[in-house]
Amino acid sequence: MIDSPNFTNKGRQYKTVFFETFGCQMNKLDAELSLGLLQEEGYRIVDKPDAADVILFNTCSVRQHAEDKVYSHLGALKMLKKKHPEVIVGVLGCMAQKDGESIFKRMPHVDLVCGTRMFSRLPELLLNIKNHGSHVLAVEEDQIVNVKRAVTYRPNFYQAFVTVMRGCDNFCSYCIVPYVRGREISRTIADVKEEVQALVSNGCKEVTLLGQNINSYGKGLTGGVTLGDLLSELNDIDGLERIRFVTSHPADMSRDLIRTMSRLSKVCEHLHMPAQSGSDSILKRMRRGYTVDYYRDLISYAREWIPHISIASDFIVGFPGETDGDFQETVRLMEDIRFHNCFIFKYSPRTGTKAAELEDDLPDGVKRARNMKLLELQKSISLEENRKMIGKKVQVLVEGASKSDPNKLSGRTRQNHIVVFRGSRDLAGKLADVMVDEVTDLTLYGKQPSCS
Ligand code: SF4
Known part of the structure; x- marks a missing residue:
C-alpha cells in the first residue's frame, strides 16, 4: 500500500507521460481526469511510449481480449525498461483492481498498480515510486473518488462527460464490473452541479452524465434524491444546451424518470x-x-x-x-x-x-x-x-470539423444521430438546422436550409 509523502512539485523529475486507455466511456473519462491532474503537475502528454518518462495503461476487464492486449503491451515494454529503468510503467483501472499484486509477479517491470478508485492520487503515487522505488500497489475499494477536475482539459470543447456515480450493486451473472468497480457510490447533486457549471462557464454546451448503473443514482445519499432530481437541477443551468445520461438498466429505470425526461427541455430524447x-x-x-x-x-x-x-x-x-x-x-x-x-x-x-x-x-x-x-x-x-430522415430538417449541436472530411462540420441531433454537413466554422458550439439529403446506417448528411 502507499505511504503519504509530503507531496511537492519541487525536484520533480518526471515530465512526460504516455497514456493509453481501453474499454468504456467511464475509463475514457477517468483517463481524461487523470491526465488533467498530471498536466496540472506539469506533465506533458506524448504519443509514443519511448518518448515518455511515465507509461500508463488504463485497463478494461470486461472481456479477456482487452486484458490480453494490455499484457502484450506490457510485455513489449520489458526491453525498454531494461534500457531505461528510471521510466515508470503503471497499470490503472479495472484490470489493476482485479489482478492486483499478481501483475507484479507476472510483469515484474511494472512499477504501479492503481485500482479504479485510486487514480485521483496518481501524482502522489508516482512521486512515491520516484522516492521509494517500484511496486506500489493502490487498490483500496471503498475510496470515494474525489477529483478536482481541470475543466480546461477535455477532448471536445463543447461536450463533456461527467461521472455522477460509480460502481454497481446489480451483479448481472456475466459481469465483472461490480467486482472491479465496487459498490454504488453517488456524488451529491451540489458536487455534480458545481462541476457542470464550471464546464459551462468554460464553453461546454452538452454534458453526458455517466454511471455504470445510472438509474440507481442517489442510492445512499441523504434526502432520497433520484436521477430525476439531478436532471431537474442541471436543466436550470444557464448556457447548458443539452443533457444526456448513460447507462440505463431496465430493471432500475422508473416510469417516473421517463415522465421527468419528457418535461425537461434540455434532456435529450435518447436512451441507452x-x-x-x-x-x-x-x-x-x-x-x-x-x-x-x-x-x-x-x-x-x-x-x-x-x-x-x-x-x-x-x-x-x-x-x-x-x-x-x-x-x-x-x-x-x-x-x-x-x-x-x-x-x-x-x-x-x-x-x-x-x-x-x-x-x-x-x-x-x-x-x-x-x-x-x-x-x-x-x-x-x-x-x-x-432513410426516413431524408428531406427532413434536424437540429444539430455542432461539435466542430468532421473527422472523415475536415472541410465539413459534424454534430449530433438530440436523438444522437451523427450529422455531417457543409457550413461555416463559426457554427462550432452552436445549434444549427440541417436538411438531410443522404444517409448511411451510421450518419446523416445534409446542408443548411439556406445553402443552395
Ligand atoms: S448493471 Fe451493468 S455494470 Fe452492473 S452488473 Fe449488470 S451489466 Fe454489469
Whole structure:
C-alpha cells in the first residue's frame, strides 16, 4: 500500500507521460481526469511510449481480449525498461483492481498498480515510486473518488462527460464490473452541479452524465434524491444546451424518470438501455431482473411519453445454454423495437462471476454467426430508419470539423444521430438546422436550409 509523502512539485523529475486507455466511456473519462491532474503537475502528454518518462495503461476487464492486449503491451515494454529503468510503467483501472499484486509477479517491470478508485492520487503515487522505488500497489475499494477536475482539459470543447456515480450493486451473472468497480457510490447533486457549471462557464454546451448503473443514482445519499432530481437541477443551468445520461438498466429505470425526461427541455430524447437478450430464460440466467415483456412495456411507455425518443441497446450472444430458439427471440426483439443502434458482443466468461461457473458450451463459430446476424440486422434497421430522415430538417449541436472530411462540420441531433454537413466554422458550439439529403446506417448528411 502507499505511504503519504509530503507531496511537492519541487525536484520533480518526471515530465512526460504516455497514456493509453481501453474499454468504456467511464475509463475514457477517468483517463481524461487523470491526465488533467498530471498536466496540472506539469506533465506533458506524448504519443509514443519511448518518448515518455511515465507509461500508463488504463485497463478494461470486461472481456479477456482487452486484458490480453494490455499484457502484450506490457510485455513489449520489458526491453525498454531494461534500457531505461528510471521510466515508470503503471497499470490503472479495472484490470489493476482485479489482478492486483499478481501483475507484479507476472510483469515484474511494472512499477504501479492503481485500482479504479485510486487514480485521483496518481501524482502522489508516482512521486512515491520516484522516492521509494517500484511496486506500489493502490487498490483500496471503498475510496470515494474525489477529483478536482481541470475543466480546461477535455477532448471536445463543447461536450463533456461527467461521472455522477460509480460502481454497481446489480451483479448481472456475466459481469465483472461490480467486482472491479465496487459498490454504488453517488456524488451529491451540489458536487455534480458545481462541476457542470464550471464546464459551462468554460464553453461546454452538452454534458453526458455517466454511471455504470445510472438509474440507481442517489442510492445512499441523504434526502432520497433520484436521477430525476439531478436532471431537474442541471436543466436550470444557464448556457447548458443539452443533457444526456448513460447507462440505463431496465430493471432500475422508473416510469417516473421517463415522465421527468419528457418535461425537461434540455434532456435529450435518447436512451441507452441494454436489453442483452430477447429470451426470458437467458435473462433469468443473466440475473438481469426483468422479462422481455417488461422491457417491451418500458419502451412503449417511453415512446408514449417522449414520441421521438431513440433507443440504443446492447446484446450478448452465445451466453451459456443459448439455444437457436433463444437467439430467434433476440432477433424478434430487435426487429420489433427497431433500435437506433446496438452494441453486440460475443459472450466471454470472466473468472469470478456467476456465469463463469456455467459451461461455456457454444462453439465460437456459433457465437460468431449469431453476432454477425445481429450486426447485419441492426445495420439494415438503422439504414431504413435513417432513410426516413431524408428531406427532413434536424437540429444539430455542432461539435466542430468532421473527422472523415475536415472541410465539413459534424454534430449530433438530440436523438444522437451523427450529422455531417457543409457550413461555416463559426457554427462550432452552436445549434444549427440541417436538411438531410443522404444517409448511411451510421450518419446523416445534409446542408443548411439556406445553402443552395
Ligand atoms: S448493471 Fe449488470 S451489466 Fe451493468 S455494470 Fe452492473 S452488473 Fe454489469
